[in-house]
Amino acid sequence: MTFEFKNILRMFAVVALLAGGMTSVAHAEDDDDDEHIATVSNAKWKTECGSCHVAFPPRLLPASSWKTMMSGLDKHFGTDASLDAATSREIGNFLQKHAGSGKRATSEKPNLRITETRWFIREHDEVPNATWKNTQVKSAANCAACHLQAEKGDYSERNIRIPK
Ligand code: HEC
Ligand code: HEC
Numbered sequence: 001m002t003f004e005f006k007n008i009l010r011m012f013a014v015v016a017l018l019a020g021g022m023t024s025v026a027h028a029e030d031d032d033d034d035e036h037i038a039t040v041s042n043a044k045w046k047t048e049c050g051s052c053h054v055a056f057p058p059r060l061l062p063a064s065s066w067k068t069m070m071s072g073l074d075k076h077f078g079t080d081a082s083l084d085a086a087t088s089r090e091i092g093n094f095l096q097k098h099a100g101s102g103k104r105a106t107s108e109k110p111n112l113r114i115t116e117t118r119w120f121i122r123e124h125d126e127v128p129n130a131t132w133k134n135t136q137v138k139s140a141a142n143c144a145a146c147h148l149q150a151e152k153g154d155y156s157e158r159n160i161r162i163p164k
Helices: 005-019 043-048 062-069 086-099 119-125 129-133
Strands: none
Touching: 005 043, 043 086
């Protein structure tokens, strides 16, 4: 891939993220088993990483991102999410073991946000811009605002309701 082309892709990703709802680019390559992204579980992960937001499925980021995130929990997106060493090690191992690979988890640069992966942006291109700012949504990371069963790791289409 040429340098220019990468930049164009990156720009497109940023524009798409900002614009949110730039409507209907076909979803042709999206045939993975999306409903089953969170069938794996771990009790400590579920409790510790599910207290401020839903426990995000490990497959949605590559192992390198989880590793970086777990080594900086004291500065976690503007908050302190520190854990004792043993718990941190257990959760880190779980996340890295079940991490994503391939197109779902990739992004242009080392990335700690699921919501900035190319996969996420493409999968959500039909969500209108105004919806991301809706007071019931507030943040794209607030999966459960639209995915009614996100708590259970179920992101299937039949359990999506977009707040009006
Ligand atoms: C003290 C509260 C708190 C705890 C505990 C916590 N987080 Fe977070 N996390 C946040 C906040 C705040 C954000 C930013 C949310 C936003 O941008 O809307 C965030 C964002 C994230 C994101 C990025 C979401 C995106 O935008 O794609 C990931 C991934 C994440 N957390 C994983 C974890 C993991 C793994 C753990 C457990 C080790 C954890 N979090 C524990 C508060 C927390
Ligand atoms: C504003 C509402 C909204 C938020 C917030 C949201 N999503 Fe979505 N999500 C959707 C819509 C709409 C679709 C597209 C469904 C379709 O293709 O018809 C979707 C699709 C998906 C799919 C594919 C489902 C399938 O079966 O094709 C997954 C997986 C997913 N989202 C995960 C997440 C995760 C993880 C988060 C939080 C980090 C999140 N979503 C946040 C609305 C949302």
